[in-house]
Amino acid sequence: MISSTVQHKTALALSPFQSHSATTVSQWVKNPQQLRLLAPSSNFPLTSDGVRHWLKPGGKAFSLLETADAQPKTHRPIENLLGYGELNPMQANAQHVWIGHVIIDPARRAQGLGSALTNRLVHEAFISQRAERISLVVFPENTSAIRCYQKAGFTCVREELHRFGESTQQNRLYRFELLRTDYLAQTTPDPNQ
Numbered sequence: 776m777i778s779s780t781v782q783h784k785t786a787l788a789l790s791p792f793q794s795h796s797a798t799t800v801s802q803w804v805k806n807p808q809q810l811r812l813l814a815p816s817s818n819f820p821l822t823s824d825g826v827r828h829w830l831k832p833g834g835k836a837f838s839l840l841e842t843a844d845a846q847p848k849t850h851r852p853i854e855n856l857l858g859y860g861e862l863n864p865m866q867a868n869a870q871h872v873w874i875g876h877v878i879i880d881p882a883r884r885a886q887g888l889g890s891a892l893t894n895r896l897v898h899e900a901f902i903s904q905r906a907e908r909i910s911l912v913v914f915p916e917n918t919s920a921i922r923c924y925q926k927a928g929f930t931c932v933r934e935e936l937h938r939f940g941e942s943t944q945q946n947r948l949y950r951f952e953l954l955r956t957d958y959l960a961q962t963t964p965d966p967n968q
């Protein structure tokens with residue numbers, strides 16, 4: 776944790792996810808209702824292995840980190856894990872990327888970090904990976920997630936019915952998409968905006 780008594784200059788960074796942080800991410804999900812919104816195919820309680828199994832072949836998992844200047848005594852930079860998200864290639868087309876499992880530390884929500892993470896994932900997909908299209912699905916009641924995606928430029932293209940795991944229950948989800956051409960036309964490619 777970053778000390779509250781010493782003033783450090785902090786910044787946000789998107790970084791490859793370190794598998795040893797999977798336990799921390801699993802502990803952010805407090806009940807089955809929260810898990811359904813995030814990962815409807817996973818079983819509660821979420822475990823570190825459950826988090827590690829989210830990623831699809833060819834996909835990349837990322838951490839949103841808060842970084843602070845190196846401490847004078849140790850010369851080690853301080854890094855605080857704030858969020859997690861994935862970019863997975865669609866099976867049919869690797870230029871079509873799927874954003875999955877976006878989550879922010881519950882203690883740090885409603886501070887703009889969900890938007891910051893979404894913006895960085897979009898930048899990574901379009902600028903670093905040169906993807907042509909990004910898709911995602913979200914439950915209609917997940918208003919803060921929908922707001923993050925809309926603010927990043929996504930629009931809802933349709934409603935879909937999905938079944939998860941063994942369940943026969945149909946779930947109504949919104950499918951959101953963003954095209955690289957629209958992203959480049961709308962934004963300067965700066966994820967810090």
Ligand SMILES: CC(C)(COP(=O)(O)OP(=O)(O)OC[C@H]1O[C@@H](n2cnc3c(N)ncnc32)[C@H](O)[C@@H]1OP(=O)(O)O)[C@@H](O)C(=O)NCCC(=O)NCCS
Nearest residue numbers: 812813877878879884885886887888889890913919920922
């Ligand atoms: C969804 C999630 C990532 C959003 O992260 P966050 O850091 O709280 O989001 P932000 O602070 O960037 O807020 C984004 C927008 O949502 C709004 N918002 C935040 N909390 C809200 C709430 N409880 N109800 C309604 N709107 C809310 C914010 O006001 C902001 O919109 P604005 O800029 O128009 O004011 C976070 O709530 C989370 O981890 N949820 C659990 C996992 C999950 O459901 N992931 C999404 C899977 S599709």
